[in-house]
Amino acid sequence: xERVNLLGICCNWSPFACYNAAGxxxxxxxxxxxxxxxxxxxxxxxxxxxxxFEYGADGVILLECKDEDCxxxxxxxxxxxxxxxxxxxxxxxxxxQKRLVERSFEADDREELVQALWDFARDIAALGTNPAxxxxxxxxx
Amino acid sequence: xxxDDPRVKRIIRERSLSFCxxxxxxxxxxxxxxxxxxxxxxxxxxxxxxxxxDEAYIENSVWECLTCGLxxxxxxxxxxxxxxxxxxxTLLAGTKGLQGCRAHDGALHSWxxxxxxxxxxQNRLDWIGPELRVASSxxxxxxxxxxxxxxxxxxxxxxxxLSIARDSIRLLNFLDLKPVVLGEERxxxxxxxxxxDQENFETLCxxxxxxxxxxxxxxxxxxxxxCYQVWSQFMPQVIPGFDLQVTLLMDLLEREIKxxxxxxxxxxxxxxxxDPCRLGRMAGRCDVPRNLLGRIPELTLKEMENSGRSAxxxxxxxxxxxxxxxxxxxxxxxxxxxxxxxxxxxxACPKCMIHLTCAMRDPLRQGSLALEIRDLVNVxxxxxxxxxxxxxxxxxxx
Numbered sequence: 329x330e331r332v333n334l335l336g337i338c339c340n341w342s343p344f345a346c347y348n349a350a351g352x353x354x355x356x357x358x359x360x361x362x363x364x365x366x367x368x369x370x371x372x373x374x375x376x377x378x379x380x381f382e383y384g385a386d387g388v389i390l391l392e393c394k395d396e397d398c399x400x401x402x403x404x405x406x407x408x409x410x411x412x413x414x415x416x417x418x419x420x421x422x423x424x425q426k427r428l429v430e431r432s433f434e435a436d437d438r439e440e441l442v443q444a445l446w447d448f449a450r451d452i453a454a455l456g457t458n459p460a461x462x463x464x465x466x467x468x469x
Numbered sequence: 470x471x472x473d474d475p476r477v478k479r480i481i482r483e484r485s486l487s488f489c490x491x492x493x494x495x496x497x498x499x500x501x502x503x504x505x506x507x508x509x510x511x512x513x514x515x516x517x518x519x520x521x522x523d524e525a526y527i528e529n530s531v532w533e534c535l536t537c538g539l540x541x542x543x544x545x546x547x548x549x550x551x552x553x554x555x556x557x558x559t560l561l562a563g564t565k566g567l568q569g570c571r572a573h574d575g576a577l578h579s580w581x582x583x584x585x586x587x588x589x590x591q592n593r594l595d596w597i598g599p600e601l602r603v604a605s606s607x608x609x610x611x612x613x614x615x616x617x618x619x620x621x622x623x624x625x626x627x628x629x630x631l632s633i634a635r636d637s638i639r640l641l642n643f644l645d646l647k648p649v650v651l652g653e654e655r656x657x658x659x660x661x662x663x664x665x666d667q668e669n670f671e672t673l674c675x676x677x678x679x680x681x682x683x684x685x686x687x688x689x690x691x692x693x694x695x696c697y698q699v700w701s702q703f704m705p706q707v708i709p710g711f712d713l714q715v716t717l718l719m720d721l722l723e724r725e726i727k728x729x730x731x732x733x734x735x736x737x738x739x740x741x742x743x744d745p746c747r748l749g750r751m752a753g754r755c756d757v758p759r760n761l762l763g764r765i766p767e768l769t770l771k772e773m774e775n776s777g778r779s780a781x782x783x784x785x786x787x788x789x790x791x792x793x794x795x796x797x798x799x800x801x802x803x804x805x806x807x808x809x810x811x812x813x814x815x816x817a818c819p820k821c822m823i824h825l826t827c828a829m830r831d832p833l834r835q836g837s838l839a840l841e842i843r844d845l846v847n848v849x850x851x852x853x854x855x856x857x858x859x860x861x862x863x864x865x866x867x
Contacts, residue, residue: 373576374574374576374622375575375576375579376574378576378579379574379579381579381583382579382582413621413622413624417618417622420593420618421580421584422589423583459586459588459589459590460584460586460588460589461586461588462582462586462669466586
């Protein structure tokens with residue numbers, strides 16, 4: 329199977345607590361998965377998600393808090409709006425809406441988070457590499 | 470900046486920068502300087518020739534320009550300022566990386582670069598309804614450009630740039646032309662070119678050229694002035710043996726109308742026209758849109774204070790450096806339009822439409838700048854008819 333590049337963008341609060349707990353418990357994570365930790369998923373805009381694909385990601389997962397758990401207020405709602413808009417662009421580009429995944433977690437959902445990452449890795453591996461990968465990224469990988 | 474660098478010397482020579490008289494007409498007309506930005510075209514030329522050691526100033530200034538071309542319009546020495554900026558950006562990008570603060574965090578440049586993938590499989594034709602007659606191969610093609618992407622990305626300011634593409638095809642269909650519209654055409658690369666990304670621009674040019682050649686196209690009709698500039702001026706430089714004929718939609722319309730048989734239904738509105746920089750000054754089409762509008766009965770064209778070759782920029786180009794000075798240019802432009810008492814603002818470039826609509830939607834202005842904005846193509850497609858008066862064109866979608 330082709331090696332795919334997976335990127336997670338993770339909120340610092342509930343999802344990162346899960347991720348941290350999973351690491352402490354030495355739960356296995358997909359090997360080709362990289363994580364970017366941000367203070368809140370509301371910090372992420374359309375451009376940053378698109379840029380992940382521009383820089384060679386084959387799949388992007390946003391790991392966010394439950395709507396009612398956001399430490400700042402509207403973070404996850406901002407995430408939902410951005411995901412919807414970027415999915416429309418991904419559809420136009422033929423990258424496919426399925427390559428952008430959004431999941432939310434409570435602070436003690438470490439098994440759910442690990443399971444979500446494995447599901448994500450399996451789904452993206454099944455889709456293969458992103459067809460709209462710029463030439464420079466193709467040559468680099 | 471090393472003045473001994475032969476590439477810099479060549480740019481200065483080829484773009485006639487040494488002919489600068491320091492008369493200051495460029496700076497006195499620069500919309501960016503007039504709105505208070507610390508940027509001066511005259512000083513940039515001066516520094517580059519006499520104080521090349523002031524690298525920080527030169528490099529900042531090169532990325533500040535709007536490339537609207539008003540300065541070179543006024544320059545008595547024929548300095549080709551826009552091309553000078555373009556070549557300096559390409560040079561600087563090659564040595565120091567892409568600069569210029571990218572608007573919308575660079576999302577637009579991202580999708581333009583994503584389109585350089587040869588294996589792209591876009592879904593960009595969803596907007597073509599059954600009322601439009603298009604082909605997948607043939608001699609005449611219509612180049613859509615980024616409109617499908619703009620309408621998704623800018624959904625929050627509710628621009629409808631796809632209406633320009635639809636109405637362009639309706640007009641071509643009306644003239645009994647069935648244009649090829651390709652599902653794998655790319656962005657023309659205008660914004661990448663003007664922001665210094667020559668490599669990806671050339672890739673887009675080649676991919677577009679190959680797609681259109683493969684579809685058997687001989688002539689490409691373009692409605693967007695930026696796409697027209699790229700297709701007619703820059704693509705032939707990138708592609709040896711470029712042999713596609715590139716036609717601006719409004720030129721084609723004017724030609725067809727002169728043959729007779731076509732007329733326009735009355736349009737009792739007071740309108741004003743914004744000359745896009747790539748159409749008016751750079752392609753010399755100031756009269757064509759006015760002639761076309763002049764053919765519409767009962768339409769009153771109210772010119773803005775600065776119009777035609779002196780038109781003021783819509784505030785931004787290539788989606789870099791959108792800042793409060795851009796906003797001020799836009800606000801002043803819209804106030805000029807308001808002062809004409811026109812109730813419809815007509816432009817001919819989707820970018821003007823996007824940038825000015827964005828300024829109109831500014832919540833702090835509380836709608837005081839709001840003005841109905843439409844593209845020239847929308848107005849023409851809505852009013853065209855055969856001279857007999859029969860309504861030959863299909864009903865508008867909205």
